[in-house]
C-alpha cells in the first residue's frame with residue numbers, strides 16, 4: 091500500500107492538514123453535474139443506464155439496471171454524458187468510459203491489455219473472418235477443425251477483413267492498423283486439454299470441476315427431497331422436480347436410499363432451475379439460442395469424489411405449449427448416452443452463464459465498484475482504512491469501464507456469445523435481487539449458505555466442510571484466515587475500542603454510502619453489519635478484500651485453462667434437445683444419423699467460440715505490473731512498527747500457504763486435485779509470474 095501520506099484518523103489530523111483533508115474530499119465528490127473529463131478525479135454514482143444504445147439501433151435498447159424495484163443493481167462510476175434522444179433514461183455511449191484519472195491503467199498495463207487483446211481477439215478474428223464470409227452462425231465442421239485451432243497458425247487478417255467484428259472490437263482496428271504485419275497466430279493449448287484431451291467427455295471431470303474448476307461457487311447441498319421449485323406452479327408448471335428417488339437410487343447403484351443420502355449429506359446439486367426458468371421463452375424468441383431450467387445431481391462417493399447422477403431439463407409452460415421436462419442419465423444405450431452428452435452441454439452452458447454473469451461479473455467487478463466510489467468520497471487518503479483498502483481497488487474501475495464498452499453492452503461480446511443474449515446482464519440483476527447480501531460474500535458464510543460447510547469452533551478455520559476434499563474451499567479458507575489475521579491486527583492498531591469507531595465520522599459515512607447509495611437497492615436487505623466494534627469492522631474489511639482479491643482470482647484466472655477448449659465449457663447451447671416435445675422429426679432423424687454433428691450444431695458457432703476463447707485468453711493474463719496479495723510491492727511504507735510487523739507476518743503466511751497448496755496437489759488421497767491428467771488446483775496460490783499461469787491472487791479485481 092504505497093500511500094503518500096501518514097495515516098491519521100479524522101480526530102487525529104494535525105491542525106495544519108485539517109482544511110486540506112476536508113477540501114480534498116469535497117473535490118473528489120464533485121457536484122454531481124456535467125460530463126466528466128479524463129483529467130477529473132471525481133468519484134460519483136450512476137445506474138447502469140449506459141449498456142443500451144437505442145440511438146444507433148432500436149434493437150439495442152436495454153433496461154436501466156439499478157434504481158428500480160424491477161432491476162435492482164449496484165451503482166457504477168458516474169460519467170455524465172448526454173442522455174439518449176430516443177430514450178431519455180439511457181445515457182449515450184462514447185468510445186471510452188470515464189474513470190477518475192487515478193484509476194487509469196499504467197502504461198505497462200495499457201500496453202499489455204492492448205497487445206494481449208490484439209493477439210487474443212485476432213486469434214478469434216481470423217476464423218471469424220473466414221466464417222463470416224459465409225455464415226457467422228456456422229458450426230464447426232468437425233472436432234478435427236476445433237483441434238486445429240491449437241495446432242496450425244493462421245495469417246493475420248487485414249483491418250478491412252474484420253467484417254461484423256468491426257463493431258464489436260473497434261479499438262482493435264486501430265491496433266491492427268498500427269500492429270504487427272503478417273504474423274502467424276496460434277491459440278495456446280489450454281492447460282486442461284494439454285493433460286487430457288478427452289477430459290471434457292468424462293462425467294467425473296464434469297463433477298470434479300464443480301469443486302476445483304473456474305466456477306466453484308455454484309454447487310450446493312441437497313437439503314430436501316423431492317426437489318421443489320419456488321416459482322408459481324400456475325405459471326411455470328409443476329413445482330416438484332421430475333428427478334425421482336427411483337432414478338437417483340438406481341444411478342447410485344442402490345447403495346442407499348435417497349432419504350439416507352440426504353440425511354448423510356451425500357447429495358449435491360447445480361440448481362439452475364428457478365433462475366433461468368422465467369427467461370426460457372424470452373431467450374428462445376431470439377435466434378440461434380435456447381434455454382432450459384436445469385437441475386444436476388451429484389452423489390458424494392466414499393472416496394470423496396462426486397458421481398454425476400442425473401440432469402433434469404425443463405421448458406416451462408407457455409400460452410402455446412405445456413411444460414416439458416425430462417431427466418437424463420448416463421446409459422449403456424448409445425442413443426441415451428448421446429442424449430446424456432448433449433444434456434451435459436446444456437448444463438455447461440448454464441454454468442458458463444452463471445459463472446460469467448454472477449460468480450464473476452456481479453459478485454466481484456460490479457459489487458466492488460461501489461466500495462471504491464464510497465471510499466474515495468468519504469475516506470480521506472490520510473484515513474488508515476482508506477490506506478488499507480486502496481491496493482485492493484487498483485484498476486477495477488478501469489476494467490469495469492472497458493467491460494461496459496465492449497463486453498456487457500448491447501451487442502457486446504457477452505450478448506453475442508452466451509445463451510441469454512440480450513437478457514444476459516438482466517439475469518445478473520435477478521441474481522443480485524434474489525441472492526446477493528453483503529455478509530454471505532464472506533467465504534465462510536458463503537460455504538455455510540450453500541450447505542458446503544457447518545460452523546464448528548473445534549474445526550480448522552472454525553468450519554467443517556461437507557465435502558472434505560473441496561480444493562477451492564480448502565485453499566480459500568487458508569487465504570481467508572490469512573487476510574483476516576492481517577486486517578484484525580491492522581484494525582487493532584487504529585481502533586483500540588468500539589468508542590473510537592463510533593466517533594469516526596468518515597468511516598461511518600463510508601459505510602452509510604456503501605449501503606444506502608452504492609448498494610442502495612439492497613440498503614434494507616439483511617446482512618449489513620454495523621461497524622460498531624473492531625471485530626465487525628475487521629470482518630467487513632476482510633470480506634471486501636477477499637472479494638476483490640481471492641474470490642475474483644478463483645473465478646478469473648482459470649478461464650482459459652478450463653474454457654479455452656470450449657467443448658469443456660460451451661458459452662451457449664444453440665439447439666433444443668432432439669427429444670423435446672413436440673419432437674421435430676427432422677432434427678431427431680439428423681441426431682440419430684449423426685449425433686457428433688448434432689452436438690457441434692448445439693455448440694457455439696465458430697465465430698462465438700473463437701471470440702470467447704480470445705477474450706478468456708485476455709482475461710486470464712496477469713500483467714507484468716500486477717501486484718499480488720500480501721506482496722512486498724504493496725507493503726505499508728510508513729515507519730509504524732506494529733503495522734510493518736503485521737504485514738510481514740501476512741506476507742510470510744501467504745508464502746507458507748503456497749507450500750501447503752503444493753503439498754496438497756501431490757497428495758493422491760485428494761482425488762479432486764491430484765490424479766492422472768488432473769489439473770492441480772492452483773487458483774488460490776497467492777503469487778504468480780506474468781501471463782496465463784492459472785494461479786496468483788492480485789490484490790484487486792484488475793482484469
Ligand SMILES: CC/C=C\C[C@@H](/C=C/C=C\CCCCCCCC(=O)O)OO
Nearest residue numbers: 259260261262446451492493496709793
Ligand atoms: C460478464 C463479464 C465478466 C467479467 C468482466 C471481465 C472484464 C472485462 C473487461 C474488458 C474486456 C474487453 C474485451 C474486448 C476488448 C476489445 C475492445 C475494443 O477493441 O474496442 O472480467 O475479467
Ligand SMILES: [Fe+2]
Nearest residue numbers: 642646709793
Ligand atoms: Fe475479471
